[in-house]
Amino acid sequence: MYCLVYMSSPTHEMDDEEVRALLGRAKRNNDRNGITGILIHDRRRYLQYLEGGEAEVEATFARISADTRHRAIIRLHGLTISRRQFPGWAMACKMSGADGSLKACVEPLVKDCDRDVAEELLKFAEARDRAACDQTARADRRT
Ligand SMILES: Cc1cc2nc3c(=O)[nH]c(=O)nc-3n(C[C@H](O)[C@H](O)[C@H](O)COP(=O)(O)O)c2cc1C
Structure with missing residues (x-):
């Protein structure tokens, strides 16, 4: 079993329809290739954890x-x-303006993961929550 983790940023803000289409295709491909994992995003940054056979995971990442x-x-x-850390395909996302933290969305999804995996994913969510706070503070200072 092999896992790969990457981070990226969307090139443009995707609307709900685009996100649904992307995820539908991703899930279909991943089911076919025996890949599970989690995609965490807050519309400004993605972190994806992919796991499965090494060749399938690397081909998906390519x-x-x-x-x-x-x-x-x-x-x-x-x-x-x-x-395998995730029994299926999971996703945690926080839309801009939504209540609650990204960390709170991720926590229940990683409760059965090994500690190092859970920590890595929660650290990303915490960092994104801090970035959202900083952004709100900057916007408040401008008004
Ligand atoms: C953030 C992000 C995550 C993605 N995750 C997956 C994924 O887990 N599996 C997958 O097959 N495609 C994923 N995709 C889509 C792939 O980039 C690519 O469009 C797709 O695999 C092409 O599949 P198709 O040949 O069936 O159209 C993702 C794209 C983005 C932008």
Whole structure:
């Protein structure tokens, strides 16, 4: 079992229809390729954790890397893992203006993961929550 984690930023703000189409296609492909994982996003940044056979995960990441709907793609790591962390395909997202933190959305989804995996994903969500706070504070100062 192999896992790969990357971060990226959307090239434009996708509307709900675009997001639905992207995820529908991703889920269909992932089911076919035995890939599970999680996509976490807050409309400004994505973090995706993909797991499955090494060849399938790398082939999926190659397709994802060529997708012009996101940019600044940073591959964080690709490594062998002892067990599958996600039984299916999960997604956590916080739309701009929505109540609650991204961390609160991610927490229930990682409760059965190994500690290091859960920590990595929660750290990303916390960082995005801090960035959203900073942005609100900057907007408040301007008004
Ligand atoms: C943020 C993001 C995450 C994606 N995640 C997946 C994924 O998990 N699996 C997948 O097959 N495609 C994913 N895609 C879509 C791929 O980039 C690509 O469009 C798709 O795999 C092409 O599949 P098709 O040949 O069936 O059209 C993602 C795209 C973006 C922008």
